Amino acid sequence: MSGPPVQQTSPTFVGMPSFPEAAREALANTQQRDNLRNATHTIRAKRAAVVAEVPEWEALRVAGADAKDEALTHLGDYLEQLEASLTANGATVHWARDADEANAIVVEIARAKGVDEVVKVKSMATQEIELNEALEAAGISAWETDLAELIVQLFGDRPSHILVPAIHRNRTEIRDVFLREMAKVGRPAPEDLTDEPARLAEAARLHLREKFLRARVAVSGANFAIADTGTLVVVESEGNGRMCLTLPETLISVVGIEKVLPTWDDLAPMLQLLPRSSTGERMNPYTTMWSGVHDGDGPQEVHVVLLDNGRSHVLADAVGRQALRCIRCSACLNVCPVYERTGGHAYGSVYPGPIGAVLNPQLRGTASEVDQSLPYASSLCGACFDACPVRINIPELLVELRGAVAEQGGHRAESAAMKAAAWVLSDPKRLAVAQRGATTAGRLIGKRTITKVPGLGAWTDARNVPTPPKETFRQWWAREHENPGEQS
Amino acid sequence: MSPATSARDEMLARVRSATADVTTEPRLRAPDGHDDPREARTPESVRGTRSVASAETLALLAENVADYRAKVVRVGASEVAGAVVAALREAGASSVVVPSGLDPRWTQTLGEAFSVVPESEATSAQVLDSVDAVVTGSAVGIAVTGTIVLDHEPDQGRRELTLVPDVHICVVRADQVVHDVPEAVSRLRTASGQQRPLTWISGPSATSDIELQRVEGVHGPRTLVVVIVG
Numbered sequence: 001m002s003g004p005p006v007q008q009t010s011p012t013f014v015g016m017p018s019f020p021e022a023a024r025e026a027l028a029n030t031q032q033r034d035n036l037r038n039a040t041h042t043i044r045a046k047r048a049a050v051v052a053e054v055p056e057w058e059a060l061r062v063a064g065a066d067a068k069d070e071a072l073t074h075l076g077d078y079l080e081q082l083e084a085s086l087t088a089n090g091a092t093v094h095w096a097r098d099a100d101e102a103n104a105i106v107v108e109i110a111r112a113k114g115v116d117e118v119v120k121v122k123s124m125a126t127q128e129i130e131l132n133e134a135l136e137a138a139g140i141s142a143w144e145t146d147l148a149e150l151i152v153q154l155f156g157d158r159p160s161h162i163l164v165p166a167i168h169r170n171r172t173e174i175r176d177v178f179l180r181e182m183a184k185v186g187r188p189a190p191e192d193l194t195d196e197p198a199r200l201a202e203a204a205r206l207h208l209r210e211k212f213l214r215a216r217v218a219v220s221g222a223n224f225a226i227a228d229t230g231t232l233v234v235v236e237s238e239g240n241g242r243m244c245l246t247l248p249e250t251l252i253s254v255v256g257i258e259k260v261l262p263t264w265d266d267l268a269p270m271l272q273l274l275p276r277s278s279t280g281e282r283m284n285p286y287t288t289m290w291s292g293v294h295d296g297d298g299p300q301e302v303h304v305v306l307l308d309n310g311r312s313h314v315l316a317d318a319v320g321r322q323a324l325r326c327i328r329c330s331a332c333l334n335v336c337p338v339y340e341r342t343g344g345h346a347y348g349s350v351y352p353g354p355i356g357a358v359l360n361p362q363l364r365g366t367a368s369e370v371d372q373s374l375p376y377a378s379s380l381c382g383a384c385f386d387a388c389p390v391r392i393n394i395p396e397l398l399v400e401l402r403g404a405v406a407e408q409g410g411h412r413a414e415s416a417a418m419k420a421a422a423w424v425l426s427d428p429k430r431l432a433v434a435q436r437g438a439t440t441a442g443r444l445i446g447k448r449t450i451t452k453v454p455g456l457g458a459w460t461d462a463r464n465v466p467t468p469p470k471e472t473f474r475q476w477w478a479r480e481h482e483n484p485g486e487q488s
Numbered sequence: 489m490s491p492a493t494s495a496r497d498e499m500l501a502r503v504r505s506a507t508a509d510v511t512t513e514p515r516l517r518a519p520d521g522h523d524d525p526r527e528a529r530t531p532e533s534v535r536g537t538r539s540v541a542s543a544e545t546l547a548l549l550a551e552n553v554a555d556y557r558a559k560v561v562r563v564g565a566s567e568v569a570g571a572v573v574a575a576l577r578e579a580g581a582s583s584v585v586v587p588s589g590l591d592p593r594w595t596q597t598l599g600e601a602f603s604v605v606p607e608s609e610a611t612s613a614q615v616l617d618s619v620d621a622v623v624t625g626s627a628v629g630i631a632v633t634g635t636i637v638l639d640h641e642p643d644q645g646r647r648e649l650t651l652v653p654d655v656h657i658c659v660v661r662a663d664q665v666v667h668d669v670p671e672a673v674s675r676l677r678t679a680s681g682q683q684r685p686l687t688w689i690s691g692p693s694a695t696s697d698i699e700l701q702r703v704e705g706v707h708g709p710r711t712l713v714v715v716i717v718g
Contacts, residue, residue: 003505003506004502004503004505004506035699038699038700039699039700042700043700070514070515072507073507073510073512073514074507074510074512074514074516075503075506075507076500076503076504076507077514077516078514078516079499079500079503080500081516085680088680088681089681089683094495095495095496095499096495097495097498097499101495145707146697147695147697147698147706148697151697164696164697164700166697166698167700170699171698171699174698197698197699197701197703198703198705200698201695201698201703201705201706202705204706205705205706205707208707209617209707212613212707213613213614213617228680229678229680229683230683231683237693237694237695237696237706238693238694238695238697238706238707238708239651239693239706239707239708239709240706240707242647242651242687242707242708243651243707246647246648246651247613247648247651257499257503262514262515262516264673264677265673265674265677267673268669268670268673268674271669271673271688272669279696281556281690282552282556282632282633282634282690283630283633283634283635283669283688283690284690285556285689285690285691285692285693285694285708286687286688286689286690286693286708287686287687287688288647288685288686288687288688289685289686289687289688290685290686291683291685294640294684294685296646297640297646297647297685298646298647298648298685306499308499308502312499312502312503312506313506315503315506315507316505316506318509321506
């Protein structure tokens with residue numbers, strides 16, 4: 001496809017196996033499946049309850065989608081307006097075409113400040129560009145301060161959910177890693193730490209407070225960037241975001257260009273849609289809004305890095321661009337029957353679940369095995385579309401992407417099967433032979449279910465083949481017409 | 489041309505070519521709000537006296553604030569200082585930081601019972617870390633969501649005042665309470681160049697990161713008391 005360049009797959013995910021292959025390992029992990037089932041079902045119920053409280057929910061979804069569409073379809077104008085507003089408010093705006101450029105900008109600012117550490121607010125954009133690794137390579141420690149991100153970082157693990165990245169870990173695993181790892185990077189966990197969530201949260205509070213109080217540079221993302229006022233918005237729960245956005249002298253925010261909202265008033269639908277869809281709360285505990293530098297309050301040096309990294313490539317597809325409406329609420333993950341069983345790691349990206357199955361091949365193209373397989377990581381049941389607060393038609397986009405993958409030569413197993421099917425179906429004699437073969441199998445197999453067909457491994461791994469009938473339609477027709485008297 | 493400029497130009501060119509199929513005009517509004525039929529509000533009008541919220545709206549605010557496990561106290565205008573003192577005692581606080589613009593009558597009453605740290609002396613997060621509590625006013629209360637919005641005017645102080653101490657006592661007047669989020673967003677819209685930093689608070693600091701079990705109290709104040717006046 002021509003147009004703007006795709007995103008380079010980040011080093012962590014280069015050479016990822018296809019989704020079915022990666023999923024097989026995840027499915028065998030019964031602890032993880034248990035954790036995931038509990039978690040997704042809990043949050044699903046919470047979301048359903050608070051969405052039901054809002055009678056005009058559907059109108060809100062439409063308003064949210066409209067606001068994002070307005071920004072996306074005129075993105076050039078709104079980016080320029082955002083830049084002008086931010087600059088007028090005293091912020092410095094940087095533009096980054098790709099991950100390397102964004103990382104270089106952040107590293108350069110941190111170096112200029114002479115720091116060897118930064119504190120971080122949970123941010124999907126900085127995970128996407130692997131900023132922590134880039135900072136590490138420059139000798140700068142990046143401390144994740146969201147509890148789940150801290151857990152993931154202490155494990156040396158990867159996030160598996162957009163909202164609750166440590167969803168695949170349970171309390172006992174978390175206690176163990178706190179006891180083992182906290183001391184290596186700062187204040188140790190209390191020796192008598194139990195696996196009570198309240199005690200674990202307390203341990204994180206103590207461990208991170210010394211980092212908050214001494215940090216001079218913070219790095220964040222933003223949930224929304226408002227073009228007409230030059231305001232950035234970060235939505236969070238724990239207060240780690242407020243710490244990072246308030247205490248350090250310098251704040252660097254890495255913001256995907258699709259985060260732009262045209263006007264201040266667009267916050268009205270968004271601040272209703274996001275918390276209810278995401279954590280299943282009427283409102284999240286803390287939201288911080290800042291408009292550049294505020295005299296005498298908060299960071300006095302404010303940088304904003306506007307990030308492309310494949311987004312303009314997605315934007316160029318008139319149907320596919322609706323995926324850029326995504327506000328990273330993760331409601332689609334929590335309702336997805338596939339995600340519930342496989343977890344997030346099999347998606348081979350920081351964006352898992354249904355939206356990841358769409359966004360990754362859109363952002364990165366469909367050259368790699370994992371990106372070719374992702375559009376198929378769905379039963380197309382449509383639960384994700386129903387749950388999406390900005391009405392992204394994920395099943396429609398998955399089907400579009402399957403078409404794109406098929407056109408370029410296809411998902412390997414499926415295209416082999418389809419080629420064979422086309423050869424058989426194009427000639428009645430071949431079909432008759434094939435069908436007779438199948439009924440022979442049917443008579444031999446009886447009522448047992450077929451779970452494997454030699455030569456169709458990848459196709460039948462995820463599907464049971466119906467037991468073949470004992471005679472074909474052709475055989476039935478011939479038999480019936482030879483004995484017309486038997487017809488009633 | 490510096491590399492930064494060329495990145496900017498290239499990104500803008502990319503998004504313009506990506507949206508070349510779009511035929512509608514943008515609904516761009518001037519940053520000063522002139523093109524906005526809803527007149528941009530000044531901070532003064534946001535904070536000016538307004539009609540008092542209905543009894544139902546105040547009751548809903550109290551219910552929803554309490555639902556997210558903040559403590560709610562409802563008092564008449566003359567009872568605020570007493571209620572604040574009682575809340576601080578209950579939280580076990582002995583020192584309290586007060587914003588420079590806090591109602592001087594409240595500050596005076598607090599001084600009789602607690603060690604009061606004026607905002608001007610709380611010059612760093614380290615100093616604030618040794619203070620038990622903070623008492624502030626607020627800008628807007630939102631009934632439907634149980635939210636208090638701070639715009640960090642002098643009666644609320646710099647953002648770190650309401651972040652580092654472990655107890656936050658927040659006073660909201662009936663005329664500051666709105667029913668829902670759109671009303672709050674509308675009240676908080678300010679003219680260009682006059683934006684305030686905003687903190688929206690709905691209950692005490694919380695996390696659901698461990699097995700999605702909600703735990704109150706991570707980094708922000710673990711005790712939040714909302715005093716509703718009127």
